[in-house]
Amino acid sequence: MTKPVAQRPGGRTARVRAQILDATARLVARDGIAGFRYEEVAELAGAHKMTVYRNWPDRNSLVSEALLAAAEHTATLSDTGDLRQDLVDFLLALAAGMADPTGRALVLAIQSAKDNPDLRATTNTVLAHRVALVQHRVDHAVALGEIPQVDALLLADLLSGPVQLHVSRDLRPFTREDAERIVDVVLAGLRATAR
Amino acid sequence: MTKPVAQRPGGRTARVRAQILDATARLVARDGIAGFRYEEVAELAGAHKMTVYRNWPDRNSLVSEALLAAAEHTATLSDTGDLRQDLVDFLLALAAGMADPTGRALVLAIQSAKDNPDLRATTNTVLAHRVALVQHRVDHAVALGEIPQVDALLLADLLSGPVQLHVSRDLRPFTREDAERIVDVVLAGLRATAR
Missing domain, CATH: 1.10.10.60 (Homeodomain-like)
Incomplete structure (x- = not known):
């Protein structure tokens, strides 16, 4: 850097x-x-x-800082006290971020980062930032007994993976109903499989 | 073509x-x-x-046919009668396919397809092929009453989205346990949220 x-x-x-x-x-x-x-x-x-x-x-340092700044602008996760609502809004923000030009650059960079160690460090920082947001919000929900203890990285993947595929397919916009369906299945699945 | x-x-x-x-x-x-x-x-x-x-x-037609052939080799979904097992094996095959060089080319092509209409048609064909595999397997499970009626596209996204993120992060290999955890959460979530 x-x-x-x-x-x-x-x-x-x-x-x-x-x-x-x-x-x-x-x-x-x-x-x-x-x-x-x-x-x-x-x-x-x-x-x-x-x-x-x-x-x-x-x-590489210019690209890295640019992608980090773009990622920090797009991914936000509030804590209004309503976990479902907060996660739905998070997925809508992610989808909007991925659909815009800088978001697409980021997604492409993540996919091609294997060949570039500097870039890979950046994209891992971006993904870690996303996981940290989920971790923070989820810790609160776990403390309140709203959901069972869960690995934040797994939860972030379960929630954001389907959004990324939907957006990259680009056949129709990602809607609030899409976000609700993903969040509902994942939260219900975590509750049903708590170990 | x-x-x-x-x-x-x-x-x-x-x-x-x-x-x-x-x-x-x-x-x-x-x-x-x-x-x-x-x-x-x-x-x-x-x-x-x-x-x-x-x-x-x-x-473009050479690239399209090459990517289609690669996709057909990698994504397979059996019907052994054990839905969980079949989906776990499907995710392991997807992860292996995405991690190899042609799989990576395919993932990159999907991400950059927006700028190239021919390529976009191909990548959509590849993704449709994946969804058709899921549809076919899931129709059988639905008919047997193993899972509720479900949109195959949503199910394919819920299952393969997390795999794609895991593989592109490239921090550790995607294991059978990872696949089982994803399949278990998603199937339990679908059952719990059946409408």
Whole structure:
């Protein structure tokens, strides 16, 4: 990882930085990890080319930070006290995130990460972030006795795997009813198979 | 689609054809759909370059047939009478198929198919093939009253989505125990939420 630019939240530097990462994610989505160009990142972000090169001399670190930032924007999991509702909203947010250009770049990167150790570290960080969100929400539900003890990684896979297939098939939009059906089957299945 | 070479099952033509499709899938896995070269397909298959060009003048049709053939080899779903066992074996076969080079090419192709209408038709055919296998096996189980009526597409997504995430994360192998846990949760969840 390269040293980040000094940033004050909300300041101009932070804003430029966010624009560069967003532009990178979009161009990776369009041109692939090997194909996107620094010149175009700068142009799309409205930044100087040298700002991009200076802060991210290493291509992999630019891609990694861009994908992480995109993932953190898309996957959110609230705790309103209603577990079913919170998980349904989480799946809808995931589906929306996967369907947009940066989300697609992320999914492609995850699939092709085997060949690129740096990228694999990033995609594993992104997936770990998703699992941590589920873990946090589920710990609360387990403490309240709403569901049995469960491995958060397994639960994250059971919930988000079907969403990913639905979105990548791209035959029809992923709806709230789809999300409810997945959440209902998985929660009922966990309760019925508690060991 | 191009006209296929005349084939006698088990004959030399059929064998050469299978070798060409297998070589194509391997090279697509290594070099990508846009990057693989006909010359190398011919070399790897031990065939004449003109045989490849004559039978598949269109690049997309070669890729499509290669990915379809690979998918048909990997995804199999038996009917031994034991639904749980058959689904567990299906998931293990899927995981093994996704982990090998042609399976990875297929997964990548599915993810990037949005930008290529021909390819999208193929990947949808591959996914439909998978769903048809599940439909066939599940119809029998429903008829026997082993599980409630269920949408085969939803069931295929619930079962294979988690497998795909597990394999693409590539942190540890997908085991029989993993497959059993997924199948048990999903079947129990379907029974508990039958409408």
